[in-house]
Amino acid sequence: MYLRSVTIRGFKSFANKSVLRFEPGTTVIVGPNGSGKSNITDAVLWALGEQSARNLRGSSMEDVIFAGSTSKQALGTAEVAITLDNSDGAIPIDFSEVTISRRLYRSGESEYALNRTPCRLIDIHEILSDTGLGREMYSVISQGRLDDILNSKPSERRQLLEEAA
Amino acid sequence: MYLRSVTIRGFKSFANKSVLRFEPGTTVIVGPNGSGKSNITDAVLWALGEQSARNLRGSSMEDVIFAGSTSKQALGTAEVAITLDNSDGAIPIDFSEVTISRRLYRSGESEYALNRTPCRLIDIHEILSDTGLGREMYSVISQGRLDDILNSKPSERRQLLEEAA
Amino acid sequence: IHAKFLITFDEVNTNFNRVFNELFPGGTARLALVEDEQDGGEPGVEVEAQPHGKRLQSLSLLSGGERSLVGLAILFALFYTRPSPFYILDEVEAALDDVNLQRFINLMKKLKNETQFLIVTHQRRTMETADCVYGVSMQADGISKIISQKLAPEDISDEQKSEAEL
Amino acid sequence: IHAKFLITFDEVNTNFNRVFNELFPGGTARLALVEDEQDGGEPGVEVEAQPHGKRLQSLSLLSGGERSLVGLAILFALFYTRPSPFYILDEVEAALDDVNLQRFINLMKKLKNETQFLIVTHQRRTMETADCVYGVSMQADGISKIISQKLAPEDISDEQKSEAEL
Ligand SMILES: Nc1ncnc2c1ncn2[C@@H]1O[C@H](COP(=O)(O)OP(=O)(O)OP(=O)(O)O)[C@@H](O)[C@H]1O
Ligand SMILES: Nc1ncnc2c1ncn2[C@@H]1O[C@H](COP(=O)(O)OP(=O)(O)OP(=O)(O)O)[C@@H](O)[C@H]1O
Ligand SMILES: [Mg+2]
Ligand SMILES: [Mg+2]
Numbered sequence: 001m002y003l004r005s006v007t008i009r010g011f012k013s014f015a016n017k018s019v020l021r022f023e024p025g026t027t028v029i030v031g032p033n034g035s036g037k038s039n040i041t042d043a044v045l046w047a048l049g050e051q052s053a054r055n056l057r058g059s060s061m062e063d064v065i066f067a068g069s070t071s072k073q074a075l076g077t078a079e080v081a082i083t084l085d086n087s088d089g090a091i092p093i094d095f096s097e098v099t100i101s102r103r104l105y106r107s108g109e110s111e112y113a114l115n116r117t118p119c120r121l122i123d124i125h126e127i128l129s130d131t132g133l134g135r136e137m138y139s140v141i142s143q144g145r146l147d148d149i150l151n152s153k154p155s156e157r158r159q160l161l162e163e164a165a
Numbered sequence: 166m167y168l169r170s171v172t173i174r175g176f177k178s179f180a181n182k183s184v185l186r187f188e189p190g191t192t193v194i195v196g197p198n199g200s201g202k203s204n205i206t207d208a209v210l211w212a213l214g215e216q217s218a219r220n221l222r223g224s225s226m227e228d229v230i231f232a233g234s235t236s237k238q239a240l241g242t243a244e245v246a247i248t249l250d251n252s253d254g255a256i257p258i259d260f261s262e263v264t265i266s267r268r269l270y271r272s273g274e275s276e277y278a279l280n281r282t283p284c285r286l287i288d289i290h291e292i293l294s295d296t297g298l299g300r301e302m303y304s305v306i307s308q309g310r311l312d313d314i315l316n317s318k319p320s321e322r323r324q325l326l327e328e329a330a
Numbered sequence: 331i332h333a334k335f336l337i338t339f340d341e342v343n344t345n346f347n348r349v350f351n352e353l354f355p356g357g358t359a360r361l362a363l364v365e366d367e368q369d370g371g372e373p374g375v376e377v378e379a380q381p382h383g384k385r386l387q388s389l390s391l392l393s394g395g396e397r398s399l400v401g402l403a404i405l406f407a408l409f410y411t412r413p414s415p416f417y418i419l420d421e422v423e424a425a426l427d428d429v430n431l432q433r434f435i436n437l438m439k440k441l442k443n444e445t446q447f448l449i450v451t452h453q454r455r456t457m458e459t460a461d462c463v464y465g466v467s468m469q470a471d472g473i474s475k476i477i478s479q480k481l482a483p484e485d486i487s488d489e490q491k492s493e494a495e496l
Numbered sequence: 497i498h499a500k501f502l503i504t505f506d507e508v509n510t511n512f513n514r515v516f517n518e519l520f521p522g523g524t525a526r527l528a529l530v531e532d533e534q535d536g537g538e539p540g541v542e543v544e545a546q547p548h549g550k551r552l553q554s555l556s557l558l559s560g561g562e563r564s565l566v567g568l569a570i571l572f573a574l575f576y577t578r579p580s581p582f583y584i585l586d587e588v589e590a591a592l593d594d595v596n597l598q599r600f601i602n603l604m605k606k607l608k609n610e611t612q613f614l615i616v617t618h619q620r621r622t623m624e625t626a627d628c629v630y631g632v633s634m635q636a637d638g639i640s641k642i643i644s645q646k647l648a649p650e651d652i653s654d655e656q657k658s659e660a661e662l
Pocket of ligand 4: 202203204308393394395
């Protein structure tokens with residue numbers, strides 16, 4: 001399995017639709033301070049089902065919706081879609097390509113979809129649960145968070161290893 | 166006032182006596198990871214009267230005594246002396262040069278001195294109290310601690326400003 | 331289930347010591363099973379790391395760069411035990427000096443064909459390991475734009491490279 | 497005593513906005529007096545920072561480099577209000593890109609003759625601002641040594657410079 005693309009619209013500083021396509025191998029993201037690089041990391045975490053706004057540097061989940069700038073009004077919706085190549089069947093559904101999408105409205109309402117079929121957040125957690133993906137598995141390490149594993153309690157580290165078992 | 170010299174012996178990785186002399190102006194300290202640069206920062210904080218081992222990255226104050234290496238035994242004492250040029254009388258004692266020294270024995274016993282005259286830790290805190298020096302005044306910023314001022318509570322920031330008043 | 335955990339633990343431990351050695355030549359490290367005193371005696375995993383020539387002390391006394399390397403060693407140990415399909419690493423090498431940065435890069439290179447890396451960095455040398463580089467920019471309009479798509483690293487202008495360089 | 501605090505507060509606030517502007521051209525920032533809700537309504541000081549073109553949001557949403565710059569702006573604002581005799585800054589610029597690193601360096605240069613700086617860094621450009629450089633090294637014996645005393649930056653070998661360079 002590998003990450004094929006990430007589509008971001010209305011999420012944090014990505015007011016306009018932006019698409020990043022990836023190949024297997026190494027992709028590097030560069031740019032000045034505050035340009036939006038870590039917001040991409042946040043977008044992927046969010047699409048993978050992150051439930052804590054604090055892990056996305058916000059105080060409430062509404063913070064991830066484009067808040068407006070001096071040149072553009074705030075938006076009402078944030079949405080991120082990630083497409084995974086599933087030719088190896090790592091995700092137990094019968095598609096060679098799996099697109100997970102998540103949408104949040106300012107009302108607080110959320111929508112989730114798997115290959116355009118609406119689903120619940122728990123369904124996304126379910127199909128990802130055996131893939132080793134995500135923040136708790138340390139496959140996504142946000143800026144400044146590498147130290148977490150050294151600062152965590154021994155019992156938390158044990159839980160991490162149990163996940164890997 | 167300016168910092169003239171720092172003498173470190175037995176403090177953390179500085180098993181052997183090391184002297185750094187400074188001029189007014191800018192001094193830069195460089196070297197590989199783990200060579201001992203931040204230990205110098207810690208040594209100055211400690212000489213200025215730091216009481217929390219955690220602010221020196223230890224769990225107990227005994228952690229600052231050279232713990233030994235594969236080639237040298239642990240030492241029984243840590244000591245740091247900092248010499249300040251006091252020609253402008255910033256420190257209210259009648260010396261143009263003020264040397265603050267601090268020594269810690271493995272027994273837990275501490276010794277402090279001002280220009281070689283034994284004193285108590287509280288005397289050091291006292292003479293430094295109006296100089297604006299130290300960690301709480303943000304004149305010494307340890308590695309990774311710049312964020313502290315952004316993460317502190319509003320009431321703590323108010324206390325900082327009251328100190329500056 | 332406990333037996334299964336112990337097998338995994340041994341595997342991660344072996345990998346951890348091996349990877350640690352690549353990042354800290356001559357050093358040793360291990361994971362230890364402990365009773366977590368702060369957590370009501372619940373069983374836990376402790377990390378011990380001893381760079382070459384130094385005595386074993388608590389992790390807190392290690393330097394910023396050393397702590398980053400230990401964290402990366404654990405990450406890679408987990409990879410060897412149970413690979414994730416991709417890793418997103420956001421400025422994880424910011425504290426590393428030149429020599430350690432190269433060790434980290436060498437470690438990543440060995441895994442290039444086994445997993446996918448998305449790396450956010452300001453380091454020119456990390457950039458040079460890329461198969462593909464995306465540039466992110468933001469003008470005075472407060473909106474992020476992806477300004478380059480799939481540039482081979484050689485195509486990046488010196489401006490963009492120096493923008494990325496710390 | 498409260499009047500004295502308010503005078504200081506205004507002074508730091510003015511300095512903060514001015515320094516912030518030098519680090520964030522076109523941006524605005526201020527300190528605000530608030531009731532600290534989490535602290536039983538005790539009076540407190542809040543920080544608001546708005547880079548050019550962006551909307552004012554909580555500090556937590558700022559980027560790593562932006563947060564470093566805000567912290568440095570507060571530090572320098574305190575300096576202008578009530579100077580400390582010396583500052584020891586340990587890798588405070590690690591998260592800054594090239595352009596922001598230069599802004600930070602320019603700010604320090606303006607204060608060169610008014611206070612003493614001791615700076616720990618891996619950045620070559622920060623090194624170049626030094627009047628004097630100390631190198632720290634550690635061999636396999638686990639003991640730190642000061643290996644160079646009072647080198648003018650031009651005297652530093654390329655090796656040592658690249659050792660310092662991130
Ligand atoms: N909801 C939002 N709406 C608009 N802008 C936002 C929103 N959330 C965050 N931002 C902006 O995104 C910027 C931070 O972006 P990000 O953290 O991705 O930067 P970065 O490229 O990683 O920078 P650095 O190199 O400093 O780490 C901040 O300036 C912030 O104002
Ligand atoms: N009490 C002690 N006895 C012996 N060595 C110690 C002691 N306390 C800390 N050390 C050693 O000091 C080293 C850390 O030094 P320091 O934090 O100064 O490194 P640094 O030069 O700042 O590195 P970096 O560039 O990664 O920040 C650690 O490797 C640690 O083992
Ligand atoms: Mg970032
Ligand atoms: Mg350090």
